Amino acid sequence: MRFGADEPLIMDSGVALAPWQIAYQTYGTLNAGRSNAVLICHALTGDQHVANDNPVTGKPGWWLTMVGPGKPVDTNRFFVICANVIGGCMGTTGPASTDPATSQPYALNFPVVTIRDMVRAQAALIDKLGIETLFCVLGGSMGGMQVLQWAASYSHRVFAALPIATAARHSAQNIAFHEVGRQAVMADPDWRGGRYLLEGTRPSKGLAVARMGAHITYLSEMALHRKFGRNFQDRSAPTFSFDADFQIESYLRYQGISFVERFDANSYLYVTRAMDYFDLAAEHGGSLAKVFKGSATRFCVISFTSDWLFPTSDSRAIVHALNAAAASVGFVEVESDKGHDAFLLDEPAMFAAASGFIDAAARVRGIA
Amino acid sequence: MSPSSLALPATDNVTGHRLDFLLVTDMVEPGSRVLDVGCGDGALLSLLRERKNVDGRGIEISREGVNACLAKGLPVIQGDADTDLADYPDDAFDYVILSQTIQATRQPRVVLEHLLRIGRRAIVSFPNFGHWRVRVDLALKGRMPVTENLPYSWYDTPNIHFCTIRDFVELCREVGAQMEKAVALNAGGRPMQVSLPWWVWNLLGDQGVFLLKRR
Numbered sequence: 304m305r306f307g308a309d310e311p312l313i314m315d316s317g318v319a320l321a322p323w324q325i326a327y328q329t330y331g332t333l334n335a336g337r338s339n340a341v342l343i344c345h346a347l348t349g350d351q352h353v354a355n356d357n358p359v360t361g362k363p364g365w366w367l368t369m370v371g372p373g374k375p376v377d378t379n380r381f382f383v384i385c386a387n388v389i390g391g392c393m394g395t396t397g398p399a400s401t402d403p404a405t406s407q408p409y410a411l412n413f414p415v416v417t418i419r420d421m422v423r424a425q426a427a428l429i430d431k432l433g434i435e436t437l438f439c440v441l442g443g444s445m446g447g448m449q450v451l452q453w454a455a456s457y458s459h460r461v462f463a464a465l466p467i468a469t470a471a472r473h474s475a476q477n478i479a480f481h482e483v484g485r486q487a488v489m490a491d492p493d494w495r496g497g498r499y500l501l502e503g504t505r506p507s508k509g510l511a512v513a514r515m516g517a518h519i520t521y522l523s524e525m526a527l528h529r530k531f532g533r534n535f536q537d538r539s540a541p542t543f544s545f546d547a548d549f550q551i552e553s554y555l556r557y558q559g560i561s562f563v564e565r566f567d568a569n570s571y572l573y574v575t576r577a578m579d580y581f582d583l584a585a586e587h588g589g590s591l592a593k594v595f596k597g598s599a600t601r602f603c604v605i606s607f608t609s610d611w612l613f614p615t616s617d618s619r620a621i622v623h624a625l626n627a628a629a630a631s632v633g634f635v636e637v638e639s640d641k642g643h644d645a646f647l648l649d650e651p652a653m654f655a656a657a658s659g660f661i662d663a664a665a666r667v668r669g670i671a
Numbered sequence: 672m673s674p675s676s677l678a679l680p681a682t683d684n685v686t687g688h689r690l691d692f693l694l695v696t697d698m699v700e701p702g703s704r705v706l707d708v709g710c711g712d713g714a715l716l717s718l719l720r721e722r723k724n725v726d727g728r729g730i731e732i733s734r735e736g737v738n739a740c741l742a743k744g745l746p747v748i749q750g751d752a753d754t755d756l757a758d759y760p761d762d763a764f765d766y767v768i769l770s771q772t773i774q775a776t777r778q779p780r781v782v783l784e785h786l787l788r789i790g791r792r793a794i795v796s797f798p799n800f801g802h803w804r805v806r807v808d809l810a811l812k813g814r815m816p817v818t819e820n821l822p823y824s825w826y827d828t829p830n831i832h833f834c835t836i837r838d839f840v841e842l843c844r845e846v847g848a849q850m851e852k853a854v855a856l857n858a859g860g861r862p863m864q865v866s867l868p869w870w871v872w873n874l875l876g877d878q879g880v881f882l883l884k885r886r
Contacts, residue, residue, distance in 0.1 A: 601746065602746075603741060604748075619758075622748055623758045626728075626748075626758070626759060626763070627759075627760050627763075629704075629763070631728075631746040632746050632748060633737065633740070633741045633745075633746050633747055633748060634737070634747075634748035634749050634750070635734055635737050635738065635741070635749050636734070636749050637734070638734070652734060652738070655738045656734075656737070656738050656741055658742075659738055659739075659741035659742030659743075660741045660742075662742065663741065663742060663743060663744030663745075664744065666744065667744060
């Protein structure tokens with residue numbers, strides 16, 4: 304969806320971005336009453352290809368366990384929308400897009416993006432699609448931040464909200480991890496002050512290291528131990544070198560290398576920054592309860608026991624605020640040893656909670 | 672801490688609803704805001720929503736219970752009465768219900784105080800450990816009682832703080848709770864005659880159900 308020079312995206316930084324575009328996918332059919340639209344918000348390195356093969360990687364959609372015919376977000380019942388975030392690199396305007404002022408990639412001239420900017424862009428898309436109220440907005444991690452922002456900014460347009468493995472503000476520890484990743488990118492000589500696209504280089508090593516570090520935070524000590532232990536990679540003894548002797552090293556290197564093939568380094572800087580800046584209560588004098596005061600949205604919050612990036616205490620803070628605001632809220636902590644990434648994986652207890660919540664809300668909303 | 676700690680709760684022959692739930696439902700004003708602490712699968716909340724059009728919320732410790740509630744469209748959060756009540760603001764609800772749960776809390780007195788703080792009224796029901804069968808087990812057999820309503824052995828019971836009806840009345844006095852209604856249910860789940868003296872309730876009452884108010 305393209306927005307012309309007369310339809311700028313007004314961003315938190317004060318910049319009016321124009322022209323701009325937002326890339327999205329839809330699944331299922333919008334009903335006559337336009338009441339069955341579901342918006343999926345993707346995480347840091349996700350994209351709009353939630354339930355179809357990814358055209359860049361050729362891999363299946365990233366949330367096929369949750370979205371599809373007969374799944375908790377049933378595409379036979381709901382009209383499902385998923386859009387690439389502003390600042391991203393899968394077709395929505397971001398730092399790799401061409402700046403009309405210079406006819407060169409924006410690079411670091413792209414305005415700093417916030418979670419609220421991402422949600423504003425999605426709202427502009429929803430407007431264009433002629434949808435007034437979303438039946439449900441859901442997502443995990445950074446997607447969950449967008450869900451909360453939707454409920455805060457457009458509470459009257461969100462019937463049900465399902466934030467998963469997320470927080471109402473990014474913690475100091477998480478900002479710290481992001482900063483390490485950004486420094487890894489910027490320390491790569493091929494980053495060229497962000498102008499790598501112009502100069503024909505790619506900061507692949509830096510971005511791969513950033514991804515390796517981040518990937519550890521998505522797992523858990525237990526999951527790593529179960530999957531890799533201290534097993535050697537294609538060898539029976541240490542080589543007394545800095546080769547990838549251990550399986551975990553080999554795995555992380557692969558994660559790093561495959562990531563740089565599909566993700567833009569500057570986008571990584573911008574989108575991690577958006578998460579760092581997220582603090583929903585700050586807009587309301589530090590009170591999260593005030594954010595949700597008078598909200599008619601039905602909420603269901605889900606966390607995972609082994610998620611140390613967005614621990615259950617973050618979800619409980621959201622639940623307490625919603626309770627204090629007298630909002631309607633359900634909450635489940637799913638037992639899993641798979642860490643933060645559990646929300647993307649096969650977690651029957653999560654599906655059961657999500658289906659129950661979505662189906663009950665659909666009954667109230669009168670969706671067949 | 673779900674109501675399943677009762678083995679075979681007495682039910683209404685026609686509707687299938689538990690008699691103690693019907694009694695609690697009778698105590699609640701229509702259209703009020705209700706928090707059910709230890710709400711299990713949401714049976715009482717559903718009944719309250721259906722009959723009294725309440726705006727109901729729940730706390731339940733088991734994930735299975737929470738999921739069952741979510742599937743009924745009930746806003747229930749996974750949590751623990753002993754730790755999570757502290758986070759609720761004062762006077763957030765018209766009624767806070769603690770149904771067959773107080774005996775499974777670690778700090779019954781603290782929990783009761785929270786109920787009276789969070790709700791304008793509290794409704795508490797619990798199995799009466801003063802019932803004559805319980806006394807007989809302990810007095811004659813010298814064993815911890817295992818009855819139809821209290822089916823657990825001492826070593827694996829979730830019920831760690833048993834009390835009798837008289838004990839509970841004493842606790843209410845200590846925390847400054849005013850008893851607006853007190854009912855004892857017999858083994859058949861029917862309310863006992865109001866005119867009977869306390870000691871009869873304490874001996875023959877299977878459960879106590881109390882409507883309390885902050886003094």
